[in-house]
Amino acid sequence: MTRIEALSKLTNGIDTLLDIGTDHGYVIIDALEKGYIKQAIACEVNPMPLENARQNIAASGLSDRVHFVLSNGFLNVIKPFDGVLIAGMGMHLIKDILLQPHTKAKKYILQANNHIDQLREFITNNDFRIVDEVSIFEKFHYVILVVEPGIMKLSQKECYIGPFLKNHPESLQYYLNLQRILSSNHMRATGEKKRQIAVKLDYLSEVISDLQK
Template identity: 45%
Template sequence: MISKRLSIVASFVPQGAILLDVGSDHAYLPIELVESGKIERAIAGEVVVGPYQSAVKNVETHGLVDKIQVRLANGLAAFEETDQVSTITIAGMGGRLIATILEEGLDKLSSVNRLILQPNNREDELRVWLQAHGFQIVAESILEEAGKYYEIIVVEAGTMNLSASEVRFGPFLSQEASPVFVEKWQKEAGKLEYALDQIPEKNLAERQILIDKIQAIKEVLHASK
């Protein structure tokens, strides 16, 4: 029922976790995790009425109303300390929005063991935020689905000191340098080189920004060989 992207997100959810899925959409992820026996209980949080109603219907259809609560709420407002949530998933949003959601509920995260985050963009900004707010990356994954590349970042409480390269490319992703990782950044370098060709030679500062980005990609790809 769930996509390859959500399957990988699900793989990082610990056995027996109490889950909050933020922006749960149709509640596919919690339903899959409960039906597979990986978790017993979940909260599906959704801020938009349409998807919320769809999630309610799906949970009812699957006969899981006693195990999955669907709540109409914004971000981490979907749970309270008494829910004993141990794992939070936030998938399919921009990295900046994910950081905002976490920031707005930061005081509620001390009792949560693991965050599994799948930003659609601005992964670097999310990593910077995590580093500044007492989180460490414990695992990462990258996949391609329907022509798009997705990064999954798994974090727990702790400290880290990422280099500029690790912020951009991911500490685990750049170290593992999977074929999907290489493919993504080769394509990105090609786009930047095309953009560079469109900038007049006299625009030195503008060109240098792109040249530096291309060089950084070439360095991380060379290191992966």
């Protein structure tokens, strides 16, 4: 399964999807064609990618089910939505967008390109809760979080490993890759940084052992 297909599948059950940073509009196209969603709002901060999405969606014959809006995150979005997709961005940008004033959706699908542990911590400190996690490998390892409004408290270990990802056998390769990277960093680190990496390596060893049983 590709990253686009995984993101699309997770939209199932959403009526109107707000795709922030829609880029080429591929997730919207797949989700509409497969019946996961009924309609969508394609949102971009820059005109060129929004036009790319418009052309791709038109070529798929789906323009009548998609509203296009030039907006920095939620700021110019007026039409109602019940699901939000924010994918392919850095963790800090996703945090900034989620902090913008908006009517809370029933479902958020979030895929940050870095610092997944910090995104988990932010989410659970800002009146959201994680309800599922998915790992995908497509040239790189990606982790997708499925989030809804609510309350959840995570330990330091759960922020790093994930409350649900550890239960999915397909996540083993993601954890093994993370272990390789951290092991290399640990060899070069010193002092407190070395100790912090060692703690994370312990977390990984435990979850890898469980998944390999």
